[in-house]
Amino acid sequence: MGKSVSVSSDDLVGRQAEVALAVAELRRLRAGRSSVLVIEGEAGIGKTRLVQSIAEEARAQNMTAFVGQAHPFERTRPFGAMVAALDLNRRSGDPRRAAIDALLRGGDAMPGSVAGDSQYRVIEEIVDLVESSCSRSPVVLVVEDIHWADTATLSAIWSVARQLTLEQLLVVVTARPSPRSAEVARLLEDLAAGGARAVDLLPLTPDEVALLARRLLGADPGPELSAVLAKGGGNPLWVLAILRSLADESLLRGTGDDVETTTSELPASLSDLVVRRLQHLPTATLDLLQITAVLGDAVSLRDVAAVAHRPGVDVVAQLGPAFDAQLLDTSDERVVFRHQLVHDAIYQRIASSARRVLHREAAVALMAAGAHRLEVADHLVRGAERGDEEAVAWLREAAGAASAQAPPVSAELMRRAEALLPLGHRDADLVASEVVQALLRAGQVAEASGRAEAILARRHAPEADIPLRLALLGALALQNRTDELIALVQTSLDSIELGPSGQVMMLAQQSWALTYSGDPRGGESAAARALAISEEAEDVAMTVWALTALLVAVGRRGRFGEALVHARRAAVLAAESQDTRSLPLQPTFFLGLALIDCDRVAEARAAFREALDDQFGSAWWLSETLMADAQASFVIGDWGDALPGLVAGGRAAQEKGNPLLVNQSLAYRIFIATGTGDLLTAKELAAPLIPVLEGDQLPYNAGVLACAVAGLRAAEGDLQGAYDVLLHCWQFDIARECRFYHRCLAPDLVRLALALGHEEVAADVAGVVRRGAALAPDVPTVRSLALRCQGLVDGDTEALVDAVGLARQAPHLVEHTGACEDAAQLLAENGRRDESAALLQEALHRYEKAGADAWAGRARAQLRTLGVHPGPRGNRHRPTSGWESLTSTEKAVSRLVAEGLTNGAVARQLYISPHTVNTHLRHVFSKLGVPNRAALAALVPHSIE
Template identity: 30%
Template sequence: MAAAGGSLSHSGLRGREDEIGQIAALIAAVARTGSGALTLIRGEPGIGKTTLLTEAVVRARAAGYWAGVGKADELHHVVPLSSLATCLHGDRPLLAGEALVDLARRHDRRIWLVERLAEAIEARAARGPVLIALDDVQWTDSLSRFALTQLPRRLRTSPVLWLLTGRRGAAGPAEDIVAAAADELPASVVALGPLSDRAIGQLAGDTLGTAVDEQVHGLLEGAGGNPFLAVEMLAGLGTAAASGEPLPSGLVAGVRGRLRSLRPDTLRFLQMGAVLGRDFRFPHAAALCGRAPATLIEALEEAVHAGLLDDDGTRLVFRHDLLRQAVYADIPPSARKALHRAAARHLVSEGHQPVEAVSHILRGALPGDEEAVELLRRAADDVLPFTPGTAADLVTHALELVPTARPLWFAVGEQAIVCLTRVGRNREALATGARLLECRPPVETLGRLQAALGATLWNMDLADELRRRTEAALALGGAAPEVEARLAALRALALSRSPDLVPARAAGENALRAALAAGDGPAHVQALFALGEIALNAGENAVALERFAALSAVEPAFLPEEIVAYQHVDDFRTSERLLLKAVGDARGLREAMLLWAQGQQHLELGRLDDAETDFVTMERLEDDVRVPVQQVNARVIRSRIALLRGDRETARRHLDAARVRLAVKPNPGNTAAVRFLEAVHADADGDAGLAVDRIHRVREQGPFLRWRLLRTWVGSATRMALKGADRALAEDLAAQAVAHAERNPSVPTAAGVAARALGLVRDDLALLESAVALLEASPRPLVRAAARADLGRALLAADRTPQAVAALTEAHAAFTASGAHAAAARVRRDLRSAGAADRRTASRQRPVQGWEALTTSEKRVARLVSQGHSNRAAADLLAVSPHTVNTHLTSAFRKLSVNSRVQLANLVMALPDD
């Protein structure tokens, strides 16, 4: 191995001088700039990827890096975090053993896990540059792959170099990881091609210890420039010379030539090891041989002496995976299946978790193997919370092993529906359910299957079909009490989308009683959620709060729903307290939904900058876990924020994105939200007719008051209806606002919004004054500002100029304070018409680049990070999530044109004191 900065030796790096130069420059750049980078070393097996990676690690350590080195394994790709964990422990662990155990307990929350890993790496990077090196990334487990698509972006502002190796071929994990990082940090690919004839000749000389003659040169042409194959052919040359056999023409043949000189016991031992994987334990291989370990010591010694295995004192490792594959290829296929099945049985008998035996089950189980089915089901249960895709694959494979229409087939099928739905493969889940139901299961089983399909149908926005199925299953009877309770709760949820919510409410109450009587937790949760949805859709905010508070007490994961329910009743103090509690909760439950609740808090309190950050972060997290719950509504709100700011181009872009996302989840609520946003855009464009048309299309989705997104926007909708000369629509909207206020007599915002809508419809100055007075008790500054603006315009029309100027000035100040510059500009025009506008009323928008382009929160984060605080430390000080800090920091880096924390610190230090 060449020393760092020195010349290359015969370590297999002959002919790789250019690639080593690239890697060395990258190591120096990350250390110098303090910002992250990612590189993939890609090439065919045996081309020298591992050797180059090893050389990079040596050079990085010599340059002062902490280096974590790991290797993914083909037979461990199902075990969650198994690949990346190999990079995090060792002689100098990045995470101590206890911390890794803690991660193992909590890795059912992927976003939480990534943040925990990021914090550990970030803390280490604060003391010096870090190298994370992972070999054979094509075999990473799904949880490690998920982390590797997130961590480089999350840590791009820290000196962390990610160095991966992967085989050349079709798109896979390596390409996904590079693509995920490419837009946010330097991401490159080092492609290793065949070595030159000169380099192969030098390598041969290094191996043989003598000059290479023309005959050997000719023989090595068969290596095709592959250094590992060349070395193996040279080793085969020595074996062939001793045995009088011709030189092998390929790798498998070359290894066979070497194996022929081994004793039968050694060959059998190597084959058992090849079944277990590239690395394995001596007692496990002995067990597959059916021998006591002591009787195989000579076989082990011979395999190590032959250069086929390395022994680190704990595990045996094939010197190269190609060696293992060549040995494995000589085992007859039928024998392989039996050996893999035996390996799985042995691992489980030794106390290993089912997931650790799954790779062998997948290779060795035959139809009808109920023991294998049970292991696959247990493994699926274990991995479902954090790698639901893997769980779905395991249980669908288990389903294939069970004969059709057997009781076990239905049980496995029910589990498959749950797993497939969890990962978002809803159509596959529905198709699986159809297959099961076609076989006419017993009545009790049918009820369980329909209950399992409930979440699938709800996710697919098939509320009518959900109602039909649950009613049919309940009518049949015969299901267990807990199953009937779940079906009743699902029926109530389906009815929450119906025009008449009175039967829905009764169904929900009945379902709740049934759930409590059956003592079934899932039915209890489902019934409370259905009742909360029914109350929200009926506009009964106090009742919704009661339901969601009860739900959160039963299942803390629904805390975001409780927080939003408090916002609906204008209790922002309690919602703030709960948000702070959630941010400080290390469990990090449902991070995306918590960000949704936090974004709503900031939006309604007029903090547009922070609301925008929350919705951006929420959308990113939903994209990361591929669970698009609030994507449509987030884009609708971001578009509305952009219009308030006067950024028409950005607003239009968000509208287009909302329409795309609506096509994925076209439920009535999402449809109403997008149609209303289209009305707002049409109004901004001066197209009153189109605006009115879109509001009518909103009403087609259900009564206006049912859609929580629109509750505080009734005044805007009423103004649009009046502009479009549709007085009937305006009166209907006002009437619904009044009905909503009557349902919520203790909510100041509801009463004020209703008075405003009525005042606009009736052109009633007294009602508009009443609206402003009522909204004094509302915590929503933008709602108060809009009412004052309407009052000011009405006062101007009534020639009460002094009072009009006062109302308009207050409205202007509120819009300006929130950053609603377009709304402020409209009020400023009204002030000019009253002869009251001066330079003090002008609102100055932020520039797009430089320190003054940063929002208040971005400046706070920038100052804290420049002082040496980690993302977690800054989040704790600001009482927000690390994900929010990361979004602020990303925006600050872009606006300041910096790439690292060092550059940020230098810039902040040069700023004048505030």
């Protein structure tokens, strides 16, 4: 007799250890601790069932569970799985979710936004949404099948996991061992490095397969049935399919207490089993199943009806047998296959030629129904053939739509559009140039430059020439191929007819390349030429480009006041310009840098805040702007706020692949670690910088790296090593007429040269610095530097005292205290002990305020040699725990968090990054002894009172 099988009872079998781990993670979540769980395993092994149980248990405990799944035919849809998990829908009753959907659809693109800017904004909004949900209840965020996910979704998962480590959040992702892209592998590696727990679902044992069968059949499987079930290899989905197939075909019979099969002949694969079951379905149902499979593994009935050209009610009726056969199910108003393997079996059964036709027809029908181009791009990619010019046009438009939200998706669409063009098509070179630009925006720089070079080396369409050259310039700059960049600009200017804007763009790029490769004189010349062209053309946007290049060049040559004039003019013109798309990114950021170079730190920080509020280029320069502001905190001695910003800025630079900025972050952290006396940490931070400083070719920011490493070596007693690294960098800069880092290189180099008997070197350095002071007569620290160096060489006490007076006019910690200590030493040697002690006390006060305990200890030791016994150390009066132990920024962060603001909202109010907020909160939790934000919120009002 036939035996019925109820597949709705397929409870978890053989997963006790995995369930226990999931329960432990939920317990951690309830206790207020975040974590990440990665569940891996082959298709059908039970990943979905396990995460379903986690979500169900979370909801049973009054937690919030967001569940989304990536799909194989939606890889051209940015943030697809996150949209599903978080219900990012323009029809949502939540204005925040509707606003994110508008961003995804390009409805709120910022003027002048650059590639990836919208993606950054969407990710930040997603992080903010998840964080605000965590403030109301613990949250479980599940993203299934990330092996199918688009790159934007992967970035969002990583950002949520990394930024919300202090929230009540459990992130769960599932993945197959293959297929696995490099991006997916990198995400899983990053999650593992961040402490994610991994679960590898293994096949069920024979006893577990027997238990699963018993639950479904109500009786034990007999020996023959057990042998047939063993063909499933312990894969639960395959075991269920075998049992279902046997039951549907009445091939099961009861034998006493057991259930046996009347056949041992079954298909050798799950796909064949599915196809075998299709034989019992009506033709109309099979036709609709094929259309449904072509549309994807989870589709709307409306789309099926549109492509089938049938009324929706007929579609529902004709798909009924497929639902009865448990091939289909419904989820969130979509028709879904019971498993992707079921979908794959039906999809692969369609002849490849028929699949292409169906995909092409699906694209046409969906476009006619008003679907977004990105939602049908995958069908065009799979269905169009070479020569399909209509598909090429659609794909180019879809690539443009994806450019801001997901540059890698845009690049892939452009590749496909190019491949579909007929051979010898008139637009081939223009499309090729669009591919190059898309690759560049997606960060695939080497391929972009290689393609551009190949096209430019052969005959090509004139209209593609300039876009290709400009894209190649950008690629060469990103690869630091400065010699080739400079040559390309010169060749372009000499051989092709460029309009004023093209000339200015090329000259500006050449100027930066020359300046940063060690030829600031040449950089200034190129920038000046660009400025003359832009002014003659009365092109405001191009004038800003030229001024920005010029201010960098003259600043590197030590003419800081002149650079500030150019920076102010550029910022004013940019603010007045309507052509924001053509402007260089963040001219206000460059104004902030010029202000810092002129000792105007407060004005610089205001400029950085304005840059963060600007309406263009926000994501592009974000890490640079936040890093510069953190460095400003370091400069004025506000190290408590500087360090979290430097750490966060370094991480952001690492993610962007900016090694220069990463090393700069390390350098300033080395200064702080050395100043506080943590030489072990300083040495660890310095390790990556040593090889950088030992080469013949140094990076443009080598000055600050050398000063940091030299300071560490001097603190360790290695004066010769400190001297060597400073001298190497000094000589490198002098050969290139670069004066930018003289303020940090020169004083220590002069002092060490004198201590080691290199008086000629000290005199030469002092002379160079003295001549440099004439180039920036209005900058106090530059003038102070000249007096310090010459005073040390000449033993001129008054010059050193005057240097202190000038240093007091600027808020700089290191320049001020260094001048005080230099003058104090010479005053003491000349018997002016009281004056010496006063200056040491002045330095000591600033060291203690900054928390530079090691440097403060040095000043105290010098005071004791003068017979002066300083009072109790300043930081002894500073509590190490409780509200008063917090820095001003930590208090501000705590107050805003207590008001219910998310990290993103706090960051926007305080002009710091969400990563920095997270770092501050870690310190706050530690100092106040609280475990989470809720406990902090309860404590803050009491502390304020």
